[in-house]
Amino acid sequence: MTAEETAQHFAQLAQRSDPDGISFPAQTARFLRLTIHRSSGGEPGIDELEVFGPESQVNLALASRGAVASASSVLPGYAIHAIAHLNDGQYGNARSWIAASAGVEWAQIALPEPASIARVVLSRDRLGQYQDRIPLDVEVLLSDDGQTWQSVARLTRRAADYQRTGLTLAPALVPRPTWDGVLEYAFLRERETWRRLPADDPLSPLRCERPAVPGGPPYWGRLARLEPLERVLFLFAELIERSAGRGLDVSRERAELLTLQRRARDLGTAANSADDLYLAARLAKRRLFFRDPLLAPLERVLFAKRHPLKPSHNYSDHFDSLFEPGGGIYVLHLPRDTEGRLDPARAEVEQLFDGSHGIARHPVADFEARTIYFAFRPETPAVEGWKPYWHLMAIQADGTGLRQLTDGPYHDFDPVVLPDGDLGFMSTRCHVRFLCWRPQAYVLHRMAPDGSRLQRLSFANLSEWNPSITRDGRILWTRSEYQDKGADFGHTVWSIRPDGTHPELVFGNDTPNGYGHAYQVPDSQEIVCTIMSHGDHQGPIALVNLSEGPFHPDAVTLITPDTRPQYQMDRSHSETFRDPHPVSRDHFLVSHNPGQQDHWGLYLIDRYGNRELLYLDPAISSKRPSLLRPRPRPPVLPESRDSDLAARGLGEFFVQDVYQGLEPVVARGRAGYLRVIEEVPSQLELLACGEYRDDHPPFQDYYASPVHLVTGPRQNYRTQTRNAPDPRPRNGDVQPLGPDEFLVTENYGWPSYVAKRVVGTVPVAPTARRASSPPRARCSTSSCWTAISPNCSACAASFNSSRANSAVASAATKVVNAPRRPPFLPPARDPPLANSSHHPGGPIP
Numbered sequence: 001m002t003a004e005e006t007a008q009h010f011a012q013l014a015q016r017s018d019p020d021g022i023s024f025p026a027q028t029a030r031f032l033r034l035t036i037h038r039s040s041g042g043e044p045g046i047d048e049l050e051v052f053g054p055e056s057q058v059n060l061a062l063a064s065r066g067a068v069a070s071a072s073s074v075l076p077g078y079a080i081h082a083i084a085h086l087n088d089g090q091y092g093n094a095r096s097w098i099a100a101s102a103g104v105e106w107a108q109i110a111l112p113e114p115a116s117i118a119r120v121v122l123s124r125d126r127l128g129q130y131q132d133r134i135p136l137d138v139e140v141l142l143s144d145d146g147q148t149w150q151s152v153a154r155l156t157r158r159a160a161d162y163q164r165t166g167l168t169l170a171p172a173l174v175p176r177p178t179w180d181g182v183l184e185y186a187f188l189r190e191r192e193t194w195r196r197l198p199a200d201d202p203l204s205p206l207r208c209e210r211p212a213v214p215g216g217p218p219y220w221g222r223l224a225r226l227e228p229l230e231r232v233l234f235l236f237a238e239l240i241e242r243s244a245g246r247g248l249d250v251s252r253e254r255a256e257l258l259t260l261q262r263r264a265r266d267l268g269t270a271a272n273s274a275d276d277l278y279l280a281a282r283l284a285k286r287r288l289f290f291r292d293p294l295l296a297p298l299e300r301v302l303f304a305k306r307h308p309l310k311p312s313h314n315y316s317d318h319f320d321s322l323f324e325p326g327g328g329i330y331v332l333h334l335p336r337d338t339e340g341r342l343d344p345a346r347a348e349v350e351q352l353f354d355g356s357h358g359i360a361r362h363p364v365a366d367f368e369a370r371t372i373y374f375a376f377r378p379e380t381p382a383v384e385g386w387k388p389y390w391h392l393m394a395i396q397a398d399g400t401g402l403r404q405l406t407d408g409p410y411h412d413f414d415p416v417v418l419p420d421g422d423l424g425f426m427s428t429r430c431h432v433r434f435l436c437w438r439p440q441a442y443v444l445h446r447m448a449p450d451g452s453r454l455q456r457l458s459f460a461n462l463s464e465w466n467p468s469i470t471r472d473g474r475i476l477w478t479r480s481e482y483q484d485k486g487a488d489f490g491h492t493v494w495s496i497r498p499d500g501t502h503p504e505l506v507f508g509n510d511t512p513n514g515y516g517h518a519y520q521v522p523d524s525q526e527i528v529c530t531i532m533s534h535g536d537h538q539g540p541i542a543l544v545n546l547s548e549g550p551f552h553p554d555a556v557t558l559i560t561p562d563t564r565p566q567y568q569m570d571r572s573h574s575e576t577f578r579d580p581h582p583v584s585r586d587h588f589l590v591s592h593n594p595g596q597q598d599h600w601g602l603y604l605i606d607r608y609g610n611r612e613l614l615y616l617d618p619a620i621s622s623k624r625p626s627l628l629r630p631r632p633r634p635p636v637l638p639e640s641r642d643s644d645l646a647a648r649g650l651g652e653f654f655v656q657d658v659y660q661g662l663e664p665v666v667a668r669g670r671a672g673y674l675r676v677i678e679e680v681p682s683q684l685e686l687l688a689c690g691e692y693r694d695d696h697p698p699f700q701d702y703y704a705s706p707v708h709l710v711t712g713p714r715q716n717y718r719t720q721t722r723n724a725p726d727p728r729p730r731n732g733d734v735q736p737l738g739p740d741e742f743l744v745t746e747n748y749g750w751p752s753y754v755a756k757r758v759v760g761t762v763p764v765a766p767t768a769r770r771a772s773s774p775p776r777a778r779c780s781t782s783s784c785w786t787a788i789s790p791n792c793s794a795c796a797a798s799f800n801s802s803r804a805n806s807a808v809a810s811a812a813t814k815v816v817n818a819p820r821r822p823p824f825l826p827p828a829r830d831p832p833l834a835n836s837s838h839h840p841g842g843p844i845p
Contacts, residue, residue, distance in 0.1 A: 002347040002615060003179035009618045010177035013168055022140055024153040026054040026118040029142035032061075033108045033149060034122065036099070038137040043075055045133035046122050047096035049086045049107055054118040061087045066112035073100035083107075091126030092172075098133060110146065117142065120153075167307045167324060169599045169618040177618075179345055186601075186613040187282045188275075189594035191228045193562040193575050201565055203513070203531070203542075203558050210557040212608050214526065214545045223609050224561060227272040229264060229281060233257065235610055236285040242608075246293050256284045286612050289604075290342040294584035298342060300628040301332040301589065301602065302372065305620050306359050308598045310573060314491070314514075314536050315463035315480060318390060318411040318428070319439035319694060325379045328355035329363045329372060329395070331628055332602065332615050344614050352399045358388070362624050366417045367633040370397050371449075373405075373423060375413035382407065385689055392425060394449065397628065405451045409691040411442060416467040416475065418498045419634045422448055424467045424475055429454070431692060433682040435461045438696045440684060444477055446498060457500035461681045465537070466517045470495060473634040476506065476527070478516045491532060493518045493544075501640045507550050513565055515544070519582050528580045528588055531558070535571030538578045539563060541590055543607060559607050560590075573598050581626045589614075589625040658764050671764045680755040 032051055036044045049069070051061040061067045069086035074097060081098040086107055088095060099105035124134045137156045141149040171177045174185040199206040205220035212219040226234055236257055240250045260281050264271040271277060305327030311317040331350045337343045353360060358378040365372050375390045382389070390413040392405040405423075406412040414426040427445045434441040444458040444467060458464060460479060467477040474495040481490050492508025493515045507527070508515050516537050518529040525547045531539040540563040548555035558565075563576045579591040583604070592603040592611070601616030602625045615622055642652055659668050684692040700709075735743045 002349070003345045005349060006179040006182055006616070006618065007177060010171050010174075013171055013618055021119055021121045022138070022153050022155050023119045024140065026116045027142055027150075027152060028114050028116050029144055030111050030114040031108065031143040031146045031149075032111075032117060032120065033106050033141040033143070034120065034135075035104065035106045035139040035141060036135045036137070037104055037139065038135075039102065040132060040134040040136055042133050043099045043102050044105055044135045045081070045093075045096050045098040045124050046086060046107055046135065047091050047093065047125050048089070048121075048123055049109060050121040051109055051111070051117055052119040052121065053116045059089075060111055060115055060117070061109040062089050063087045064089065068110045069097075070108045070110065071097060071099065072106045074098070075100050091123065093125045096125065114144065167598055168620070169595070169597065169616070171618070173595060173597070174618075182616055182618070183613060184279060186594055186616075187279055189575075190282075190562075190611065191278060193594070194228060194231065197224055197562050198564045202553070203540075203556060203561075203565055205558065205561050208554075214524075214547065219608075220557065220561065229272045229274070229278050231609075232278065232281040232285060233260060233264065235608065236260075236281060236288070238608060239285060239288055239610065243288060243292065248291060248293070250288070253284070253288050260284065285610070287341065289610055289612055290344075291340065292587070294587055295342060295604075297627050297629055298583055298587075298589075298604070299334055300369075301334065301614065301625050302329075302363050302365055302628040303332060303602060303615075303622055303625040304329055304355075304360050304363055304374065305617060305622050306355070306361055308573065308600065308621055309359075310598065311536065313437060313439075313569075314465075314516075314532060314534060315434055315441070316437070316439045318413075318442070323359065323377070323379075323388075325358055326356050327360055327620050329353040329360050329374050330622075331397075332625075334614070344612075347615060349615070350399070352397070353393070353395055353402065360393075361390075362414050364415055364417060364626065365397065365628050366421070367419075367631055369628050369630050371395070372397055373415040373417065375415065375425075383409075383690070386691055387694070392423065392451075405449070406447075411440070412445075413442075414466055416469060418446065418475070419469065419473045419636045420498070422446055422453070422498070424457070424498065426464060426467070428692070430456060430459075430681075431684045432461055433684055433693075433696055434463055435679075435682060436699075438699045440692065440694050444475065444496070446500075455500065457496060457498075458503075461679055468519045469634055470520050471632075471634055473498065473637045476518050476520065478514075478518065478532075491515060491534070493527065493529065497637050497640060499637070499639050499641055505550055507544050507546060507555065509551055511551060511553055511556070512567065513556070515542075517579055519580065521582050521585060523585045528582060530578050530580060531556075531565045533566035533568065533570055535566060535569045536573070538572050538576040538593075539565055541577045541580050541588065541605065557607075559588075559605060559609065560611070579624050583627060589627070591621075591623040591625065593621075673761050674764050675761045676759040677756045678759050680757055 034046075034049060039045075049061060050059045051067075052059065059065075061069075063069070063084070067087055069083050071083045071086065074083050075081045078098070080094045081096055083097055085095045086097045087109060097107060099107075120140050122135065122138070124132075138154070139151055140153040140155075141151050143149045169182075174181040176184075197206060198204050202208065205224035209218045209221040211217060223231060223234065236253075240253050240257060243253070244250050260277070263277055267274055267277065307322065307324040307326055309317045309321035309323070311319065311321045329352045331352060333348045333350060334342050334344060335346050335348075337346075352372060353374070353376075355376060357380070358376055360374055360376045363372050363374040372395050374393055374395075376393050377388050377390045379388065381387060386409060389409065390411040391407055392412045392415055393402065394405055395402045406427075411428045412425055416424040418424055424444060424446045426442045428440045428442045429445060430441060430443050432441050433439075441461060441463045443456065443460050443464050445454060445456050447454040457475075458479070460481060462480040464480060465478045467475050470476050474497055476493065476495050478491055479494045481492065491514030493506040494503055495506050496503040506518070514532040514534065515529045516532040518527045520526075521528050521543065526543045526545050528541065528543055530537060531542050533539065540558045540560045543557045543559055545555045545557070560577050563572060566572050574593055574596045577590050577592050579589075581589040583589060586606045586608070588605050588607075590603050590605055591600045592605075593600045598621070599618075600621035600623055602614040602622050603611050604614055605611040614625075645652060655674065658671050658674055659666065662671070686692055733745050735745075737743050
C-alpha cells in the first residue's frame with residue numbers, strides 16, 4: 001500500500017542519515033583530530049563531531065562539558081558554518097562546519113582533561129536535508145599534547161553509498177513522515193507556488209487571458225487573481241458542476257462547499273491564512289476529483305523511478321549528467337473505494353525491473369499493454385574500458401522475459417511503439433557531433449522489435465527528443481534546429497511518417513519558447529507538451545490549440561502557470577513539471593517537483609487548474625507516467641519513399657512557397673532560381689577502443705569558423721508573435737511595427753557560420769501564387785489533417801497535379817513548388833478501441 005510504503009521509505013531515509021561511527025581500541029588522550037582526505041563533492045562538512053568512551057553514551061566533545069573545537073579552516077562568509085558548531089550539540093546544516101577547501105582538511109576536539117576514547121561519531125546533516133560534502137575518507141588521530149599524533153583508525157566509503165543533495169525528500173520538509181503528511185506537503189507547496197504566480201512572463205494568465213476549453217469563455221485570468229482559499233473554492237465549485245453534468249450525484253459535495261464558504265465568510269480576511277480551512281477545502285476537492293468518470297483508464301500507471309539527470313544542456317543528458325544509480329521500472333495499481341473513487345492511499349507498487357545497478361528511463365507499452373520497452377544505462381560498462389551506454393530493453397508486463405534489444409558504443413533511448421509493431425527511438429548511431437558545444441548528437445531512428453532492420457529517419461545534425469504516435473500513424477517529436485536562427489526558440493514540434501518521409505512542422509519556430517514531450521490530446525485539436533528551454537526539459541505544462549496555426553502565441557495555454565517558463569540556458573529543477581501524458585481530453589498524468597529539492601512525484605492535473613498527487617517515493621524520484629492499458633492501434637501508413645531515388649541515394653522535397661520569409665526584401669515573382677544548400681554534418685571520430693569520440697574540446701574552434709573570434713551579422717526579421725517584446729528570449733531588441741507585428745533584431749548570430757555545401761540549383765516555377773492565411777477547411781477524409789496531402793487518397797489527384805506542374809528535377813534532387821499547406825490538424829475524434837464501442841477515456845459531455 002502507498003501509505004505503508006511511504007512510512008517505510010521515510011524510516012529508511014532516517015536510517016540512512018544516521019551518523020557514522022568509527023570504533024577502535026580504547027586509548028587515553030586529550031586531543032582527537034579527524035583528518036578528511038576526500039569528500040563526496042566540494043568542501044567537506046560536519047554538523048556534529050562526537051567523542052565517546054568505551055561502552056559509554058556520554059558525548060565527551062560537547063562544548064558544554066568544556067571541550068574546545070578547532071579546525072584547519074572554515075568556509076568564509078557563512079555564519080551557519082562555524083567551527084564552534086562542531087561540538088555545540090545541535091544537528092543540521094544550519095549548525096555545521098564546512099572547510100574552506102576540497103583538499104585535505106581536519107577538525108579537532110580538545111578535551112578539558114585526558115579521557116579514555118574508543119569511538120568517534122560524525123554526521124554531515126543529521127536532519128537528512130543535505131547529503132553533499134560527505135567525508136568519504138577520514139582518519140582518526142589521537143594526541144596527549146596536541147603536537148605528536150598517532151593514527152588509530154581510518155574509514156573509507158563510496159560516494160555511491162550516499163545520495164546527492166536534494167535527490168531525496170528530506171523528512172524535515174513534510175509535516176509528518178506519513179502519506180497524509182506528504183499529501184499535506186503537496187497541498188501547501190501548491191499554495192506557496194500559486195502565491196508567487198509570475199506576472200511578467202508573456203504566457204502568464206496575469207498578462208494574457210485564455211479559455212479553459214478552445215472557443216470557451218475567458219477562464220485563466222480570473223483564476224490567477226484569486227487568493228489561495230478562494231481559488232480552491234472556485235475550483236471545487238467548477239468541479240461540482242462538471243461532475244453533475246457527467247451524471248454524478250454531487251449533493252454531498254454541494255453541502256461541503258456551502259459549509260466551507262460559510263467558514264470562510266466567518267473568518268473574513270483571515271480565511272486565506274488559515275491552514276486548517278485551506279487543507280479541508282483541498283481534501284474535499286480531491287475526494288470529488290477522483291470520482292470523475294473520465295478517469296476510468298487510470299487503474300495501472302507505468303512509470304520509472306530514477307534520480308534527476310540534471311545535465312548542463314537539454315541535449316547533453318547522455319554526456320554530463322549526475323548518473324546517480326537507483327530505481328527501475330514500476331507499475332502503480334490504483335484501487336477504487338466503495339463509491340468508485342480512485343484511492344491513491346491504497347495504491348500498490350509493482351516492480352517490473354530492478355534498475356538499482358544503473359538508471360532506467362522512459363518506459364512505454366505496446367498497444368496491447370503486454371510488452372514494456374525502456375532504456376537502461378548500467379553503472380558498470382558492458383565492455384571494459386568503455387563508458388556505460390543507454391540501450392533499449394524489453395520486458396513483459398508481468399515482469400518476465402527481460403531482454404536487451406540494442407548494444408554497441410551507442411546511446412539508444414526514448415522508445416516509441418510504431419503502428420506496425422516496430423520501435424522508433426533516439427540514438428547516437430547517426431555518428432555526428434552536435435553542432436554546438438561538445439557532445440554527440442542523437443536523432444530519430446527506427447528498428448524491428450528484435451533490433452534488426454535499423455533505419456535512420458531524421459538527418460538532423462542536432463539532437464531530438466520524446467517521440468509519440470499520432471492518431472493517424474505519424475511520429476510526433478521535438479526537433480532541435482536552431483542553426484541560422486539562434487538557440488532560444490528552436491526546439492519545436494514536428495511530425496513525420498514512420499518511413500521517414502514528409503516531415504512537417506507542427507508548432508513553434510518563431511515563438512520564443514521550446515516545446516517537448518508532445519502528445520495529441522484525445523478528441524481534440526490540441527497537443528499537450530512541456531514548455532522547455534535550451535537548458536533542460538522541465539517547465540510548465542501547456543495545451544497548444546493547433547487550429548490557431550503553427551506560429552500563433554495565442555495557441556498556447558499554460559495549465560500549470562505557477563511554474564515560470566525558462567529561456568536560453570535557464571532551467572527549473574524545482575517547483576516545475578514535465579512528462580505530460582493524456583488520460584482523457586481534460587486530464588493528464590505528469591511528473592511534478594513541488595518543492596525546492598530535486599525530487600519528483602507522479603501527479604494528475606487537468607485543463608482547469610486542478611492537480612492531485614498520485615504517488616511519491618521519498619527516497620527517489622518517480623517520472624514518465626503513462627497509462628498501462630490496451631489502446632487503439634493507429635493505421636499503418638503505406639511506404640511512400642521513391643525506391644528509384646532511394647537506390648541512387650537521392651531524395652525529394654517540396655517547397656510550399658519560395659517567397660515565404662523573403663518578402664518584402666524579395667518581391668513576389670522576382671525569384672528565378674532556388675539554390676539547395678545542405679548543412680554539413682560533423683562526423684564522429686572512431687577511436688581505437690571501438691568507441692566514438694564523445695567530447696570535443698575546445699568547442700569554440702570546432703565549427704566552420706572560430707565562433708569565439710567571429711560572430712555573424714545583425715539579423716532582422718518580422719514576427720507576429722506577441723511574446724516578442726519579452727527581453728529574455730534573445731540578445732537584441734524588438735520594435736513594434738503594428739498591433740500584431742514586430743521587428744526583431746538579434747545582435748549577432750554565430751550559428752549561421754556552421755559549414756554548408758551547395759547541392760544544386762533549380763529554376764522556380766513561374767506559376768507560384770501568393771498564398772493568403774492558411775485555409776481552415778480540411779479534407780473530408782477523417783484521417784487527413786491537411787487541405788492537400790500526399791498521404792490522402794482524396795487529395796492525391798490535386799497533389800499529383802501540383803507536383804507535375806511544378807516539379808523541376810536536378811541531378812541531385814527534386815524541388816516541388818507545391819501549394820502552401822494549412823496547419824497540422826488532427827481528426828476531430830480518436831478512433832475506437834478495438835472490440836469496444838466507447839472511447840477509452842470515457843464519454844465526453
